[in-house]
Amino acid sequence: MRLSLPLCVILLIAGCLWGNSGAQGEDWRSVIRHDGVSDPGEAGWQLSSQRVQTGAGQETINGKAWTYWKLADRGGEDGLYEFPLSAQQVSGGWRITVVARLVDTNAQGTGFGAVLVDGQYYWRLNFNKDGIFYDGYSGQPTRFGAPLDTTDDYHRYELLIQPVASCDLGAADRVTLKVDGKVHARLVRRDFRRIRTARSIGFGSTNSNATGEVRYHLVEFATTVAADKDSSSAVPGNPRRSTATSTIPPSVTRQAPGRPWHIGSSKQLFIDRRFVAESERIKLTVNPPVKRRGAVLESDKPWDAFRLIYFSLAKDGDVFKMWYQAFDDDQWGGGVSRMCYAVSQDGLRWEKPNLGLVEYKGSKENNILLAEPSKLSYVFIDPHGTPPQRYKMLTGIGTTRIRTSPDGVHWTLHPQVVWKPTWDTQKQAWWDPRVKKYVIQTRVQLERENELPFPFVEPIASDPPVIAPKLHRPIRALGRLEVADIMKPWPTENVRTIMTADEYDPPGSDIYHPGGVYQYPYASDAYFMFPLTYQHFQAGEGHPHNDGVNDAQFSASRDGIHWMRYDRQPFIPRGLPGDPDHGDTFGTGFFVRQGNYLYQYYTGWPWTHGGFRLLGPAERQSRKNWGRQFVGVVVHRLDGFVSADAPQQGGYLMTPPLVFKGHCLELNLNVSALGGALVEIRDATGKVIPGYALADCDRILMNDVAHVVRWRGNPDVSRLAGQPIRLKIALRSAKLYAFQFVDD
Structure with missing residues (x-):
């Protein structure tokens, strides 16, 4: 009999080698998930006992509708929905996400529910009728975080464990608990290594001495994906993810197994490893820009002489327009700022037109659009705005209101407050298609x-x-x-x-x-x-x-x-x-x-x-x-923000299966004088397509943003369009930024 909870989520991990690569440079991959009213059995979960009560339902809490799968223990029995895991699936790090509501329980101490990591030594995160979380270690619960009300609403609980190989404590794990997106508690502990003897994750009742009911809207276990055999995720320049930025779910960065990427004729960048299914001696490198000497706009007028900051820019037809916040010599911080305006024909040489709108020290001969309240303003062109409201401005520091304009110069302030938080930095807005x-x-x-x-x-x-x-x-x-x-x-x-x-x-x-x-x-x-x-x-x-x-x-x-x-x-x-x-x-x-x-x-x-x-x-x-x-x-x-780089001894990358449209393949790449690049096309199984082998490819020695790849002088790949193919790109002393299939 396990101590703990009916409502629980259990992770059982077989003995793994736990390094310090953890969540650095890797994506999170969902291993098993339960959603709302669906029967967990249909997704592969197995119920260990039929004595607990289960079933689908929906309810409205605090004005929001929720679907759920109920698990109720009315007679002091325990029962779990469990799913087997392999050691490989937990070899990097893991995360459990639960969205649920505790309806009722009589449990105290070890509690009636939450997350259980269960092996030879188990760890659990559970709540009792007082709504207090505990960190359980080998049967000895300890306080973890502050009291929470777990019955008032559905809450999102996210538990993240990341390995730490070098610290004052020796090898350890960093444990982070987030509740509704905010960090509730964070610990660093050594004892979590002992839980890696088990092989499943589960949720349900594990406290045969307690009764209660939990309604689950979501349960998901995700694990980090191990790096390529070339270990390039460990080198500088590859993505290292902040725990606060979360991680990229499979639907964003990874395709479902066996399904190709349908890329059409769009250009594809190497900003992550989406298009690197296999590689050798390839690393992703961030390429900083080069500063262009000289200013395109300076604080050279009396009304902007102290500083100009928080600017916006848009192109309308052939004209570039800029709006910026300006302070004069007499001001700082809490003083008056003014919204000013500049225009350009090429985006590099700017003029400050005399608008005649706002008086400054007795004269309207200036480029001032607005005086207060214009602090922290941000301007964008709304593609869905009506002609009088094509331009929109977010403005204000204590509260945020919207100004609208037909031309970016003459503005109307709308009285409706759209935002109340008082952060003293500029908010930004745009339409995302x-x-x-x-x-x-x-x-x-x-x-x-x-x-x-x-x-x-x-x-x-x-x-x-x-x-x-x-x-x-x-x-x-x-x-x-x-x-x-x-x-x-x-x-x-x-x-x-x-x-x-x-x-x-x-x-x-x-x-x-x-x-x-x-x-x-x-x-x-x-x-x-x-x-x-x-x-x-x-x-x-x-x-x-x-x-x-x-x-x-x-x-x-x-x-x-x-x-x-x-x-x-x-x-x-x-x-x-x-x-x-x-x-x-x-x-x-x-x-x-x-x-x-x-x-x-x-x-x-x-x-x-x-x-x-x-x-x-x-x-x-x-x-x-x-x-x-x-x-x-x-x-x-x-396209040069991130590149896939190969050293002088050479390397290659292989894409996952792709389905494209177009007649030829273009590469944006920079090959050194002592380097080179070749491209091979394979079918979805990895077999080389005749006529498109590396030996057939014309050697690439150029620095070009759109180099057309040719095989024995022929660039045509149209007969391969619409079917899954894979690209093998061999590089030596080269940087590869992007690829694109295009029409002639």
């Missing part, structure tokens, strides 16, 4: 409760050792919200946290601002973000409160929700002393294409986040003590 909704990206504030970034922690002297919860302060993170109508109030409860600082970041780190999201228009399923990372100076380092350094990193996503942070190196690095961006850099999601290159806008300044507090009141009043803030550009190769 993939989800057919407006997406708002915003800051969210989280509590670091019972959480410390590992390994900057101190073990408590106990057996087993645990980590002391010492840090309690708000942290900045990134959230995403989708709405069907941006003009109506946005549902705050639907905000989804998509990125936070985590244990791979140093203490005192925040994800300060998204920096801009770029839904890449030149390839399929590619979103780029340039999060502004912020590391606070620590006490005793001689800096004022809330001071620190920022720079822009690079993230990529297939869906705009699940983000990869890669090697976390600066993507737009800060400049050297004397440079105008020596203190901070701030990337954006605004790009201009010029032929084979992309120009990305960014801004920088020579002071740190709170460095102005070191100056006296008189010194703060003059920008001469700060330097001049500017808008500049960095230059990217087309």
Whole structure:
């Protein structure tokens, strides 16, 4: 008889080698899942006892309808829905997600339900009638987190265990519990290694001394997928995922086994391993842009002389338009800011037109669009807006309202408050055709409760050792919200946290601002973000409160929700002393294409986040003590954000099965003078198709964004269109950015 719960989820793990690769550079793969009213038996779960009561149902709780599968223990019996697991399925790390409501129970102590990791030594996460979670170790429950009401509503419980191979505790596991998307508790413990003797996951009743009922809306077990035999996921440049960014589910990054990717004639990028089913000596590398010297826009007018920040950009016809927040010499922070306007014909040379709209020190000869309240405004062109409301502006710091305009110059403020949280950074919005909704990206504030970034922690002297919860302060993170109508109030409860600082970041780190999201228009399923990372100076380092350094990193996503942070190196690095961006850099999601290159806008300044507090009141009043803030550009190769790289000794990658449309294959690649590239086409089983072998391929020695592949001089692949094929691409001293099947 097991101690614990009717409502439980059990993970039984056979003895595994547990390294430190854990959740780094790997995707989560769903192994088994139960949804709502479906019978778990139809999905492969086996019920261990028929004495418990089960069945489908639906109910409305707090105004929301829920479907569920009931499991009730009315007579002190136990019964589980179990599913067998292999050692390979849990060789990297694991995650259990449960959405459920505890209806009633008489259980105390070890409780009536939740998550059970059960082997020779089991671990469980369960709640009793008082709604308190416990960490059970070999029958000795201990407190884990704060009390929760588990009966008032359906809640989402996510339990994540990641291996840690190097720390003060020796080999250990990091255990994170999230409740409704927020970290409820986090521990680092050694004893979890002992549970790897079991072989199944299950949910149900395991406490024969308790009665109760639980209604399950979702139960899912997911595991990390082991890396390629080339171990390239362990090298710099491959995606390393933040626990806060969650992970990319199979539907986003991986195709169901046996099913090919239908790519049509769309360009495909190597931002992850979606198109790398097999490889040897291939690593994914982030390619930072090159700074273009000189500014495209400077703070050179009296009304924007102190700083310009938080800008938006759009192209309307042949005209580029920019909106930016400006401060003059007399202002800082809480002072008046003004929304200004600039235009350009090529996106690189900008003018500040005299608009004659707002008076500044007795004159309207300026490019000021709006005075207060225009703080933190963001402008975008709405493809579904009516002509008078083509342009939309999110504006305000205490509350957010919408302004609309037919031309981006003359604006109407709508009185409806759409958002109330008071974060002091710019929110961003756009229409996402993939989800057919407006997406708002915003800051969210989280509590670091019972959480410390590992390994900057101190073990408590106990057996087993645990980590002391010492840090309690708000942290900045990134959230995403989708709405069907941006003009109506946005549902705050639907905000989804998509990125936070985590244990791979140093203490005192925040994800300060998204920096801009770029839904890449030149390839399929590619979103780029340039999060502004912020590391606070620590006490005793001689800096004022809330001071620190920022720079822009690079993230990529297939869906705009699940983000990869890669090697976390600066993507737009800060400049050297004397440079105008020596203190901070701030990337954006605004790009201009010029032929084979992309120009990305960014801004920088020579002071740190709170460095102005070191100056006296008189010194703060003059920008001469700060330097001049500017808008500049960095230059990217087309598609060049991430590449699949091979060294001088050569390597190859093999794609999964693909179904394409088109007549020829184009590659965006850069081959060195002592390198080369060849392409082979195989059928879905891996057999080489005659005429398309590596030996038939004309050697590629070029640096090109659209090189047409030929086999004995012939580029035609149209006879293979519409059927599953695989590409083998052999590379030497080369970088491969993208591939695309196109018509002649």
